[in-house]
Structure formats: structure tokens, C-alpha cells
Amino acid sequence: MAHTEAVGHDPHYYVPQPSIYPFILAGGLFLLALGFILFMNNYGAGSWTMIGGAGVILTVLYRWFGKVIFESQSGSYRDWEDKSFRYGMIWFIASEVAFFAAFFGALFYLRNISVPDLLGMLPAHGVTLYPDYKDLSWPASGAGPAALSFTPMGAWGLPAINTALLLTSGATITWAHWALLKNNRKQLNLGLLLTIVLGVLFLSLQAYEYHHAYNELGLTMGAGVYGATFFMLTGFHGFHVTLGAIMLMVVYGRCLSGHFTAERHFAFEGVAWYWHFVDVVWLGLFVFVYWL
Amino acid sequence: MSQTTTAPHDTHHDTHYPGGITRWLTTTNHKEIGSMYLIFALIMFFVGGAMILAVRAELFQPGLQLMQPEFFNQLIGIHALIMIFAALMPAATGFANWQIPLMIGAPDMALPRINNLGFWLLPPAAILLTLPFLLAVFGIGDGALNTGWTMYAPLSVQGGIGVDFAIFSIHILGISSILGSINVIVTIFNLRAPGMTMMKLPIFAWGWLITAFLLIATIPVLAGAVTMLLTDRHFGTHFFNAAGGGDPILFQHLFWFFGHPEVYILLLPLWGLMPHVLATFSRKPIYGYKAQVYSFIAIGLLSVVVWAHHFFTAGLPVGALLYFMYSTMAISLPLAVLFFCWIATMWKGAMTFETPMLFAQGFIIMFGVAGLTGLVLADVAADAQYHHSYFVIAHFHFALFAGGIMGVMTGVYYWLPKWTGHMYDEKLGKLHFWLTVISFNLTFMPQFFVGLAGMPRRIPDYALQFTEFNAISTVGSFILGFSQLIFAWVIYKCIKGGEKAEGRVWEGADGLEWELSSPPPLHSWNTPPVVK
Incomplete structure (x- = not known):
């Protein structure tokens, strides 16, 4: 050596x-x-x-x-530096995955261990701690023994529309990437613009959903562990979508200024990866927070 | 494709370095950032040490002499957080900054400005951690974090403003660690000298690589846990509150999912360092390089699936107890591989015992004690007796002082001549070693016995029967603490001057870093070496 x-x-x-x-x-x-x-x-x-x-x-x-x-x-920056940025972005996203894993882990623990345990559903106990507590099925049981009455968020209204919006935005940014690789600037700009519009639309609907939850459903951060996990998971996701949308806007501005070539466009790709990451997190949210 | 560009991509020669303090604030040089990390770690080592000397003084005799229990609680928790996050981890990151580029033939760390940010996040975090002590003097809040470093709910949910300070300190320390880890990973993957395959990578870099992966996997989980704590405290959530369906034990799961790998985060860089030191002073090649690398990987993987052994007594299902017991014990297998490789590296070597080698010997023997006592703690049935006693305190100080701090000292003595260009004072170094190793055992060996006899940790008072051993422990801790002044003095002397060190400081040393002068030029390996 x-x-x-x-x-x-x-x-x-x-x-x-x-x-x-x-x-x-x-x-x-x-x-x-x-x-x-x-x-x-x-x-x-x-x-x-x-x-x-x-x-x-x-x-x-x-x-x-x-x-x-x-x-x-x-x-x-040449190929060598470009590779550093790519590795760096990958491991940054990996740390973000771990951050969301903590909240998903909390959701699974609370839903499958803590709440059933408190309600005496685990066979080892055989004792019901809170006999007055009627609805033992998630999400209603997520209010815990000190039940606040709230209506859980349904999956097939706004959340389903939001899922469609985000999935479409994942497709449009890939479409824009293909355009960049073929040096088709018009399609690149259009694809990015569409992605930003879809992202902002998603955020607007999320904001409306929060408003609806607080004012009509009685679903708040204090509404037991269902409310806590619901708002923390969707809230941090929304925060990340916001960051992603801001980054997309910067990249869009750079595209309009003629930045990026078919060979050299780490910033575009890094943001695209990030966007796909928030997309995947949303799918997890849709399945485990809204649907099941 | 950019080869034709005329833009200056090599700025080394026309860089005008700002002078004075601005140079340190703005530097993007891995050696300067490494030095800042190491000096910061040394300062915080004394800050954390002073806190625990106050605690030991209180424990010199039973009864309350010097402080109220509230203040005692604050000191133990902040001591731990400072020693872990502001002393040991920055010291290891300082090693990484200085040595990884030198050892793998890289011109610098891969992301130099991010590297600088990683360091400069540490002082704000340390200030946040300790500021509540000062604020309390002025009547704001009731002092620093008073829950112990583990911050268990519901105590931490009910605690004062100090908990909030600790939460944000942890957030900032976490950002720093993640930035540092990304830098290490990218540097190792992308900046190795041509011809240096992963299986030719210096084993120190391997140790750090696994550390970096562990940090990226677990620090964000800690961030999530303290964020839930924050919302439970201020925003009405019930993550850790049974009234809303939550569970305080959830906090323990999340905390130790980070907390157990954290032990390996602290130790893996030093396990990576040991083979280099042992090989150098035994004048033999490293024994079992591949076995050690695979052991690092195995320990890294196992470390994230054993966390619940930290709270066996919290009330877990029997199936979980069994699983976590057996998986914890499984870690002793790859760890034993490391021990045998260390011993085999020295076997029949032409050994000499300069200070780094002395510290390495102390490390192996006393870290062995930590491993063996850890094995009995992993036993569910036995743990019911040991849990939350001074036995645990003694165990993890054998791991984190003898394994951690003494490992760092091994590295400092080993590389100090390389960094400063001067030999350190060998006599003082040896004196420092012997005082440290004797007083360390004087401090912590008695704690095994009072722990076995039932003395609980984190209590400022104790039953009369523990008096003698506690008195011995306190005397030991003061000798240990004041011996470290020799360490600081040796380092200061070595920076200021001394016998000139050669490029290859130690005759048995092997590796790229020893082919550079001592100290190396500010920018080394601008042109990567080719490794054959």
C-alpha cells in the first residue's frame, strides 16, 4: 500500500x-x-x-x-466534484428516511402495542382497564382512555386526490428530466412548472384539510395518539413538500436562465430525487395514516 | 467535458487566507477544522469533568454536603451529554478530519464548507446545553436539564426550561453529526487515491465509515424522539402520555434505538485506530484485516437491533426479553474477533511501549472488562439486580472512558507528532498514562461492588454501608481529573516546540500519512498518490 x-x-x-x-x-x-x-x-x-x-x-x-x-x-465543478454532490444528496435523503422512520415507528407502536395494551386487548392481560371505552378499533381508539370525540380523516376524499396530485408530479418531473437529457428546453420548463403547480396545489389542499380537521372534525394535535401521529406525520411531510417546492422553484428559475446541460445538472437531479422521496413518504402516509 | 474550461479550479496557490480569528471562522481546510474539533473536545472534556468532580465531591460522604438534589440531577445529565456529544464525538470527528484525507490520499474532505459548518454548530449547541445554569442565576428558569441524559418521559415532559434547551441542543448536535457523517462517507467513497480499493482502505477509515452509517441511521430517530417530547411538552400531543393512548416506554424505545448504536458510534473509530497503533509498535502488519472489517460491519448491523436491553426492567413481553438478550449477546462474537485480532497483531512482535502503545494496552484490557460486565448485564435475569445501579455506571465508564477517552488519548499521542511536527514529552506522556490508568481503576472498580450491593445511580445520598467505597471512588476521581492537566500540558508543549518529528514518526508505521512531512503541508495530496 x-x-x-x-x-x-x-x-x-x-x-x-x-x-x-x-x-x-x-x-x-x-x-x-x-x-x-x-x-x-x-x-x-x-x-x-x-x-x-x-x-x-x-x-x-x-x-x-x-x-x-x-x-x-x-x-x-467537474465529474469528480459532481459525484461528491450526488453521494452527499443520497446520504442526506437517507437521514431524512430515518427521521420519518421514527414517526412511522411511533405510529406502529402506539397503534399495535400501546393503545391495545391500555385498553386491555392484549391476551396476556385479560383485564379491560377502561370498561366504558366502547370503540376499540383504530382510529377511533386512538383517542385513548381520555377520549376526546373526533372524526378520523377518511382516505378517499382529499387524501386520494392529493395522492393522485403527488404521483402525477413525480411523473411530470421525470418528463422534465427526459427533456433535459434530450436538450428539449421547452418541455423541460413546462415539466418543471407543472410539477411546481401540482406541489403547490397539494399544499393548498393539505392546508384546507387541516382547517377542516380542526374546525369540523374536532381532530387536533391533542386528539389522542391518532391526532398526534396524524399531524406530526402529515405536518413534517408537508414541511418537506414545502422545502421541495421551494427548491423546485429555484431550479425552475435556473432553467429559465439557461442553466444546466444534458451532461451536467446535479441540482436538478438532486431536487428530483428529493421530490421522489417526499412522494414515497406520502404513499406510506396514505396507506398507514389515512387508509388502513 | 469541462477540461477545456478556463475557470480556476485549483485555487490553492492564489488563496489569500484571512488572518487571526477570521481564519478559524472561515477555514475550509480539513487540518484546521480537525484541530478545531480536537481543541473543542479537549475544552469540553474539562468542562464535563469539572461537573462530575463536583458530583463526586458530593458523594464523598453520605448525606447532603455541597448541593441540593436538583442541582445534582442537572450536573449528572449535562456531564453525560457533554462527554458524549461535545467531547468524545468531536474528538473522533477531529481524528477523521485530520487523518482520513491523509490516509486515503485525498486532497481534503469532499465537502469542505459543510465540514466547517459541522464544526461551528458545536459551540452553539454547547452553549444551549449549559446556558440554563447561567439563566437560573438570573432567575430565568430552574436550571439545566434535570432528568439525566436519557430524558425519559414523563419526567422530561414535566421538566423545566432546561429540557427545551437540551432538546434544541440535541437537534443542533445532530445536524452537525449528520453533516460530518455525510462528509466522511463521500470522502471515503469518492476521494480515495487511485488504486486504493475498499479492501485496501486503512482500517481506521473503515471504522469511521461504519460509524457514519450508524449516525445517519440513528441520529434522525433521536431527533424524532425529542421532537415528540417537545410537542408533548408544549403542543398538546400524547405520544408519551397514557391518558391519550400514548406510552412513556415508547420514548425509551426511540431513545435507545439511537442510544445503543451511539455506543458503537463512539467506539468504532477507536477500534479502527487500535490495529494501526498495535501494528506500528509491534512492527508487524495488521492481523486479520478482513476479519476486522467484517466484524465492524456485523457489529454495525447488530447494534441497531438490540436496543431494548437498556430497559429490560421496564415491563416488556417475555418474547421481547429473550430476543433482546440473545441478540445482545451475539454482539460479543464479532467483538471477540476484534480482541483476538488485536492480540494476534502483537503476537511475537518486536514490541516497544511508547505512550500510544501503553494507552492501547490499557484500552484492550479495560475495554475487555467493559465487554465482560456488559455480557452479564445482557442477561435478563441478572439485569434485574444490576439495573440502574452503580454497576451500570462502572460498566459504561469502562466502555466509554477506558474504551472511548483512552482510545482518543491513544490516537492523540500516536498522531500528535504528525500534526505538530514535534515529538511530545515521552516521560510526561508515560506519567499521564500511569496516573490515568491507576486512578481510573481506583474510581470505577469500587463502583462495581457498591452497585452489586445495591447502591442506585443518580441519587445524591446513599446508605452508610457504601461510605468507604464511595470515598475511595471520589479520591480516585480527583486524581483522575487532575492527571488530565498533564495531558493538556503535554499537548501544549508539543504544539509549542520540542524535538523535530520525522515524516515517518514511528519506525514501524505503515500507510500514506507517514509519507508526508511532519507536519504535513497545509494542502496535502493535491495530486493524488497512486496506490499499488
Whole structure:
């Protein structure tokens, strides 16, 4: 292993100049977290600290991504660097999968172990702890012993439409990708625009669904573990769709400016992967949160 | 396709480095970031150590002498979080930053700005963790996290503002760990020197690779768990509250799904380091390279399916108890492979005992104690006696101090001449080793016995019969704590000057990093070496 020799040609990897952005971003995150803690504990300075932190984060992200786009456009990145970004994005998405796995795991545990156990349904107990508790089937039982009355969210109304919207958006972004590979810019732009429209439509329907849940169904975050898992899973998913939609808009703007070539378009592909990821998470949600 | 571009893709030669503090804030260089990680870890090691010395002082005698139980509770939890997240993990990441690019012939870490962000997230997280102590002095809140580092519900649901600070500190530490892990994985996959296949990869890099996978798989689960805790505390959910159908034990499942692999996250980089040190000072090649790599992978896989052995007494079904007992014990098989490979590496070698080798010997023997006591803890029937006693404390300090901290010290002494270009003071190094190893055993060996006799952990007072062993333990801990000042002094002296170190610092050392000068140039392997 120890024998080495110099390589003839110029295989330098791009190591960026010193940058202050990471340090400022860390400071922004600190302010955001500190502000949120103070806000939740009813200290007056909290909300302003949060807003300040969020402002710092957004500004520095805008500048940082701007710099990366500039570097990309000026040809700093070649195949070697491109591969690093791809690996990086894959493992970032893997960590996101693990994050959602925690909430799905909580859902399965609560639904299959905790609630039946509390209601005395497990054969080992043979004792019903809460004899007054009538409806033992999920999702009604998800309110737990301290039952709040709520109506569960049905699967075949808005959620089914949302499923169709997201699946279609997965198809349109792939259509746009094919166009990029064939250097068909018109179809590329149209495909991306359609994807963004479908994503925003999805988010609007989700917002309407939340409104409906809170005001008409009595389904709130406090409505037992059904409400908790429902809002945390769909909420974090919605947050990720929002992030994905913002990233899509950036990529769309770059496409309109003529960025990306058939050979070099990591940003487009990374965002497409991310979009497919939120799509797959939604399918899990539709089956396990809404349907079954 | 971009070969014709005229844009400057090699900026090394025309870079103007900012001076002073700005240089450290902005650096994208893996060596400078590695140094920052290591210095931060050393500082936090003393902060966490000072906290636990206060705890040991309180435990010197039965009864309450120095502090109220509330403050005692805050100290033990913050001590643990600091030692794990702000001392051990950053130290290992510092090793990764310094050594992986040198060892695999890479010009830097693959994502240098992300690397810098990974470091600079640590100070805010450490501030968030400890700030509540200060706020309490000014009458804001009731102090830091007071639940112990495990933050079990429902105690943590009911706790004060310190729990919120800890939750967000963990979020930020988690982001830092994930960014660091992505960097390690991408660097190893994409920046290896030509000809360095995965099975020629230095075993230290292998250890870190498995660590990085574990971090990516488990840190987000911890983030999810503390997020549920946060919503239970402030937004009316019932994840851990039986009144709404939830279950406090769910928190334990989620926490230890992260928490058990975390043990291997702390140890795998050091298991990767050990073979290098043992081979160097035995002047023999590493024995059983493949066996060790496969053991790393096996331990990594097993570590995510054994979590419930941390709460055998919580009330799990018998089937679950049996499964988690047997799967936990199965980990001892690949671990035994590692031990035998370490011993076989030294077998009939021309061994010398410089400080890193001394620490490696201490590591093997005392980490062996940790492994064997872990085996009895994995026994469901026996665990009912040991659980939540000082036996557990002694066990995991043999794992995480003797296995973790002493492993880090092995690495520091082994690589310090490479990093600074100077030899450290061998006499002081040896003195540091002997003081550490003796006082460590003086501190923790008695805890096995008081634990077996029934002394519970996390209680500031204890029954009279435990007095003598606790007094010994406290004396040991103070010697242990103050001995570490020698460590800091040795490092300081070594940075400042000393005998010049050669490129190949140790005569038996093998690997790419030793072909560079000591210290290596700021940018090394700009042109990748070819490995045959």
C-alpha cells in the first residue's frame, strides 16, 4: 500500500476558498433555537429572536447557494466534484428516511402495542382497564382512555386526490428530466412548472384539510395518539413538500436562465430525487395514516 | 467535458487566507477544522469533568454536603451529554478530519464548507446545553436539564426550561453529526487515491465509515424522539402520555434505538485506530484485516437491533426479553474477533511501549472488562439486580472512558507528532498514562461492588454501608481529573516546540500519512498518490 508515485495530468479536486457562511448559518440556527425556546416558555424576547435567527438563516442560505450556483456556472465543478454532490444528496435523503422512520415507528407502536395494551386487548392481560371505552378499533381508539370525540380523516376524499396530485408530479418531473437529457428546453420548463403547480396545489389542499380537521372534525394535535401521529406525520411531510417546492422553484428559475446541460445538472437531479422521496413518504402516509 | 474550461479550479496557490480569528471562522481546510474539533473536545472534556468532580465531591460522604438534589440531577445529565456529544464525538470527528484525507490520499474532505459548518454548530449547541445554569442565576428558569441524559418521559415532559434547551441542543448536535457523517462517507467513497480499493482502505477509515452509517441511521430517530417530547411538552400531543393512548416506554424505545448504536458510534473509530497503533509498535502488519472489517460491519448491523436491553426492567413481553438478550449477546462474537485480532497483531512482535502503545494496552484490557460486565448485564435475569445501579455506571465508564477517552488519548499521542511536527514529552506522556490508568481503576472498580450491593445511580445520598467505597471512588476521581492537566500540558508543549518529528514518526508505521512531512503541508495530496 505504501508505494506511491505522482500522476502526470492535472486531477485537482475543487477545494473552495475560506467562507464565512457556515459560521453565520450556525449563529442563525442558534438564534432560531434560542428564540423558539424562549417563545414556548412565554418570554417576550423569544419571537423577535426567532425572527432574527430565521432572517439570518434565509439570508446566508441565499448567499451560499448563490455562490455555489456561481461556482457551478463558472465551471469549477467537474465529474469528480459532481459525484461528491450526488453521494452527499443520497446520504442526506437517507437521514431524512430515518427521521420519518421514527414517526412511522411511533405510529406502529402506539397503534399495535400501546393503545391495545391500555385498553386491555392484549391476551396476556385479560383485564379491560377502561370498561366504558366502547370503540376499540383504530382510529377511533386512538383517542385513548381520555377520549376526546373526533372524526378520523377518511382516505378517499382529499387524501386520494392529493395522492393522485403527488404521483402525477413525480411523473411530470421525470418528463422534465427526459427533456433535459434530450436538450428539449421547452418541455423541460413546462415539466418543471407543472410539477411546481401540482406541489403547490397539494399544499393548498393539505392546508384546507387541516382547517377542516380542526374546525369540523374536532381532530387536533391533542386528539389522542391518532391526532398526534396524524399531524406530526402529515405536518413534517408537508414541511418537506414545502422545502421541495421551494427548491423546485429555484431550479425552475435556473432553467429559465439557461442553466444546466444534458451532461451536467446535479441540482436538478438532486431536487428530483428529493421530490421522489417526499412522494414515497406520502404513499406510506396514505396507506398507514389515512387508509388502513 | 469541462477540461477545456478556463475557470480556476485549483485555487490553492492564489488563496489569500484571512488572518487571526477570521481564519478559524472561515477555514475550509480539513487540518484546521480537525484541530478545531480536537481543541473543542479537549475544552469540553474539562468542562464535563469539572461537573462530575463536583458530583463526586458530593458523594464523598453520605448525606447532603455541597448541593441540593436538583442541582445534582442537572450536573449528572449535562456531564453525560457533554462527554458524549461535545467531547468524545468531536474528538473522533477531529481524528477523521485530520487523518482520513491523509490516509486515503485525498486532497481534503469532499465537502469542505459543510465540514466547517459541522464544526461551528458545536459551540452553539454547547452553549444551549449549559446556558440554563447561567439563566437560573438570573432567575430565568430552574436550571439545566434535570432528568439525566436519557430524558425519559414523563419526567422530561414535566421538566423545566432546561429540557427545551437540551432538546434544541440535541437537534443542533445532530445536524452537525449528520453533516460530518455525510462528509466522511463521500470522502471515503469518492476521494480515495487511485488504486486504493475498499479492501485496501486503512482500517481506521473503515471504522469511521461504519460509524457514519450508524449516525445517519440513528441520529434522525433521536431527533424524532425529542421532537415528540417537545410537542408533548408544549403542543398538546400524547405520544408519551397514557391518558391519550400514548406510552412513556415508547420514548425509551426511540431513545435507545439511537442510544445503543451511539455506543458503537463512539467506539468504532477507536477500534479502527487500535490495529494501526498495535501494528506500528509491534512492527508487524495488521492481523486479520478482513476479519476486522467484517466484524465492524456485523457489529454495525447488530447494534441497531438490540436496543431494548437498556430497559429490560421496564415491563416488556417475555418474547421481547429473550430476543433482546440473545441478540445482545451475539454482539460479543464479532467483538471477540476484534480482541483476538488485536492480540494476534502483537503476537511475537518486536514490541516497544511508547505512550500510544501503553494507552492501547490499557484500552484492550479495560475495554475487555467493559465487554465482560456488559455480557452479564445482557442477561435478563441478572439485569434485574444490576439495573440502574452503580454497576451500570462502572460498566459504561469502562466502555466509554477506558474504551472511548483512552482510545482518543491513544490516537492523540500516536498522531500528535504528525500534526505538530514535534515529538511530545515521552516521560510526561508515560506519567499521564500511569496516573490515568491507576486512578481510573481506583474510581470505577469500587463502583462495581457498591452497585452489586445495591447502591442506585443518580441519587445524591446513599446508605452508610457504601461510605468507604464511595470515598475511595471520589479520591480516585480527583486524581483522575487532575492527571488530565498533564495531558493538556503535554499537548501544549508539543504544539509549542520540542524535538523535530520525522515524516515517518514511528519506525514501524505503515500507510500514506507517514509519507508526508511532519507536519504535513497545509494542502496535502493535491495530486493524488497512486496506490499499488
